[in-house]
Structures are given as structure tokens and as C-alpha cells.
Amino acid sequence: MVASAANARSAQPVVRTSDLTRSFNGFTAVSGIDLEVAPGTILGVVGPSGSGKTTTIRMLTGSLAPTRGEISVLGESPRSFSGRTRAQIGYMPQQFILYPDLTARENVDFVATLYGLLLFKRRRRSRQVLELLGLWPVANRQAGKLSGGERRRLELACALVHEPRLLILDEPTAGVDPMLRRTIWDEIHRLRDTGVTAIITTQYVTEAEEVDQVAVIAGGRVIAHDSPAGLRRSAMGGEIVEVETTGTFDASALADVPGFRNVRQTGLRTFEVLVDDAGEASAAMAESVLRAGGEIASVRELQPTFEEIFAAIVEQGGAGVPEDLSATAPAARSQEAGTR
């Protein structure tokens, strides 16, 4: 996955923005956003509500014109998308925009036809996406009578039905139960592995684990843009190692060991150390503890939760942590690595 993403990154970006800015009556919703999204990667745009995620997405789709800056999507400006380029974009908006009086299948068929799928392919693809997202049993139910989760899946089905090269999904997992959330991410990963590029906004910071690149957006600005691992490192200043010794140990003895930073005693037999690379630090740790008269029982890397990471990033970015930025997906709380 990482290799394919790395290979893809060497190609021309699918989306590129430069100084992207949008104002509404003097209020700047999005300011100076520079992004590049390589083919076959998933970019997660993470930020609290009102941070400018949807405005950015709408500019990428051509629904909204930027006040300033440049955008290139699939090599074209969204202001003047050709029909061919439009046909390569799959868009799932934040709110339900489909037709409540049409059945699930009719909605998918309608969108498929808008995207130019003719009769037989349309039928085949409609069925495929409905089955894929578990909607086939309710295919003949009117969209207005579907549950909230089914409606989100239906919108995703409509975004996928024409097999787009670029998926733009605005909070696809909002209000969706954990099982369905997993299904949606699995499908997005599967599509990414077939070369589809995806830009996905989310308020759930823990979902940053699911993407290849994360852009943290707050107050209309991108305050961090990196891989999830890169973000973790940059937010915390390195990797945190938790050490347990067989007996009582005074961790202050390690304060002067080169490469060990922020040594913090957490118990009579436990302490934490910030290092550049947890894997490389293990041997030095064992030696240093032994030299200081202790003996290591276990060493493990502590992975801070993305809540902590984003809190750190937002604070570094000069803003307070908005309440909904700390929202987490219920199924993805623990991010601790196992004992090494």
C-alpha cells in the first residue's frame, strides 16, 4: 500500500491547488491552501465543522469559484471542466441530495445515466454498487424511506457507480455506525489500490489512520499536511517509548543519555522517553538502563491517539482545540501498539 502510494506520488498530481482562497461577503472561509494529491492516494481533510473543508471540496468540484488562487483537477480548471473530466469525478456531498420519491435503484440508475452509462452497463454497475454497499435488499425501497446509514451508502453508491478516477467524498462516514464505517473505508482502500484517487473530509480525527496523506484544516487554513506517521512525529517531536523495569528504577539517571529526550517517570518501575526512532532506541535503552543499575522487563512504543496529535497540531498552529475536532470514531479509540 505504502509502496504503491509512493510510486503514484511520482506521477503528476491529480489535484493541485495554489493559494486557494474563498471569501463570502468579507468573511474568508478558506485562505491560501496549497495541496497536491498524487494519483492512487487518499487525502484526508480533517478539521472541525466550519473550518473550510466543504468550501474547499466545493471549489475542487467546480461548484464554487475561488476568490483567489489556482486549482487544477485532473489537469483542468474546475471553472471549465470538460464533460470528459466531469465523467471521471465521483462526488458525495455532505447532505442527502438524492430524490426521496425514487427507489434506491432508480436513484443510482439516474445518476449513472447522467454520467453517460448506457443501458446494460448501467444496470450491471447499479447492481454491483448496491450489492457492494449492502443496499441490494432495499434496492426497490424509496430513498425517503431508507435509514440514515442506508442513505449515506446510497449516496456513496451514486458516487461510485460510474467508476470515477477521482473520488471526492464530503464526510462519508458522518453519522454512520462502526460496522458500516469499516465497510466504507474498506471499499475506499480497495478503490485506492486499483488506482483511484480519493479526497475525503472527516471530523473524526481517528480516521486519519485510514488515509495516506492528512491535511489538517482549521480556521480556513491548512495547518499540517503529512502522512499519518509523519504527523505523529512532527506533532510529538519524535516517538514515545514506555519502559518497564524489573525493580524500582530512577529514570532521571537517563536524562543525559544522547538521543533520549523528555524522560518522564510514570511509576516506581515505569518511565517514558521521547526518541527519534523507537526501533533503533531499544538497544541503547537496554544498555543505558543496565548501566544505571536497572533491568528492563519490557519496552514498547506508545502511539499517542490522533486526538492528542491533532490537539498538539492545532495548538502549534496557534488555535485552540475546537470541541468537535476531538470527536473520535467509536470503533477506533485505541491506537497503542503492541509490546515489542
Place this chain on the structure above:
Amino acid sequence: MKSLYRVMALVGKEIVEVLRRPGAVISLVLGPFLILAIFGFGYHGYRRDLQTIVVLPVGANLATDPQEYDSLDATGIRVISVTADRTAAEAQLQSEAVDLVVVIPANAVQALEQGQQADLTIEMNQVDPVQANYATFMAQTLMADVNREIYRRGAEAGQAYAVQIGGQAAKIPADVIASPTVAKVVNFAPISPAIVAFFGVAALALVLQHMAVTLLALSIVRERTSGAMDLFRIAPIRATELVIGKVIAFGLLGGAIAAISVALLVGLLGVPMLGPPILIAVTIALLLGASLGLGLVISIISDSERQAVQLSLLTLLASMFFSGFVLRIDEFEAPVQAAAYLLPVTHGIRLLQDLFLRGSIEHPWQLGALTIIAAVLLAASWILLRREMRPA
């Protein structure tokens, strides 16, 4: 090919959406017919006789029994009492117990004999200008009849007076002297349609316009407010395809409703259909096309469902007043007449009334006018929709 599929997808989507709402279907199909049926069965076409008091001064040489006035030709007026008390009569007029008070001068016959005119006063208490005009017209008819009666009585009273009129006048009956001409009304129209036929056809045109305007206006406004317009902005669909798809869908629905309404109008209400059905169909198609164009323009300039409904209702109100449905267009000032001819229904009513009740079109230019209105409105809506589908 894909373009055709997109248009057909829109057509199918719109029709399915409308048909999925049974209430809407019932009101669409049965509503216009019910209105026509209630109108046809409930409107007899004759105005209530104006209740009238004749104030006759004591000593006037005219009948004092109200029933004697029934023999006069003044239809539309019923003399309910003859009194010498003008104040009491006017009090009844003030309280709207009666519609008219006719004050006959005391010296009417004598004045005639002396070759002078006497003032006959007609009083009413009416703020409705249409009703006031009608009452005035009726009162003048009564006045003519009273004049004739005065004349007749004068002729009967003095042979010498009749001799003064002409050498052989003594041999001429008093009725002939009083009324030397008798009006004979000749109508060149092929039929004299019942009220329901005349207004039923007009109501059909009005209902079709209102239905087309409202359905289409709400359809697009709903798509805008639900966010579905974003789908059209992003998908490879053009404004042209959107306009064509919407117009075909609602044109088909309107056409089906028109066909059902015409069948009910002719079959159940007995409205004659003298004109060729194909020309009637063409007229209805043009009326629907122009109305759909109007609906599209309303939908694009409206920013909410509420505004679209308000504008649709204002269009209906304007159509009621200015289209010739109630008031004749030539009774308006020239600028208002010009504005009236901008409404599709103005032409629709006249063309359909001509086709149904005369069998041919009296003013073929109105077909052209309807075509031009449809073309201009559809082109305008296409331009506006194109602009709306661009990035905001």
C-alpha cells in the same frame, strides 16, 4: 446518444417523482376537472335581478303596482315596491336591502307633452365597478322602458298630441308610436354556447398554465434547496439537456392532464368541440411550452419554495385579471393590454375558445405570439440556468 439518454433519464425521473405522490396526481388530474365541474354545475350564467324600488311622486301618471312593471322589457331588474317616500327608499338602499332606487319625476308625462325632458334619477350603493357598470346599464334599460311607457301613455292620452306628430299618426297604435323600432339581435357565431362552455374552455387554459408554471418552478427550486443542483453542476450534463428534459417531462404530464380534462369537458360537461383536434392539440402544446418557460424563469429567479409559490400565485392572479378570463382585454388601457398579451394564457384562452366554440381561429397571429413567448421564455431560462450551473 449519451445526451439523449440523459434527457430521457430526466424525463423518467420527473414523471416517476410526480406519479409517486398520489395526492399530487389526484389533484393534478381531478383538480382541474372538479373546478370545471363545480363551475359548470354551479354557475347558471344569469345575474340575480337587481332589487329595485320605484319612487313615484303622488299624482304621477304611472303605475303604482310593482307587478305592472314586470310587463316592461327591462330584464335584470325586479321592481319590488313603488313608493312616494324617497327617504325610506334611500334608507333601504343604504342598508343594501335593495340594489337600485329609481326616482321618477312628478311631471314626466306633462313635461313630455310640453316638449321637455324630465330628470329620472337612478340611485345605487355599489363599490364593485363591474357591478356598478352592470347596474347602470340595467338602470338605463329600465329608464328607456319607463320613457317608452311615458310616451305610450302620453300618446294614448291625447289624440291631438298624436296628430301633431304626423298626419296619419291618429291611425298608428300607441305601442308603435312609443316604440317605432324593435330590436332584433342577430349573432354571427356558429353556436350560442352555454356559460359553462365559454368559461370552461377558458378555465382549461388557465388551469394548464398554472399547473405547468407551478410544477416546473417547484421542481427546480426543490432541487436547488436540496442540493441536487450540485449534482447537475458536477455531472457531465448541460443546461440544454436539463431544460429539454424538464420541458419534455412536464410537457408530457401537462399533455396527459389536458387530454383527460378535454375528454371530461366534452364528454361530461357537454362542451362543444367544433375545431380540428390536431389544431387544439397544437394550441395546448404551445400554451404548455410557454407556461413551462415561464415556470422555468420563475424557478431560476426564486431563492426558495415559498417565493416560487408566491410568484406562481401572482402569475395566476395576473392571469385572472388581464387574460380576458373575467374582464375583456379591450377594456384595459393600451399599456396594460400590451402586458396582458405577454401572458401565455391570454392567447391560450382566446385560441381555445375560438377552436372549441367557433371551429376556427379568428386571430392566427396569436398562435405565432404563443410560439414566440414560448421560445423567448425557454431561451431566457436556458441562459439563466447555464449561468446558475457555473461555479458560484
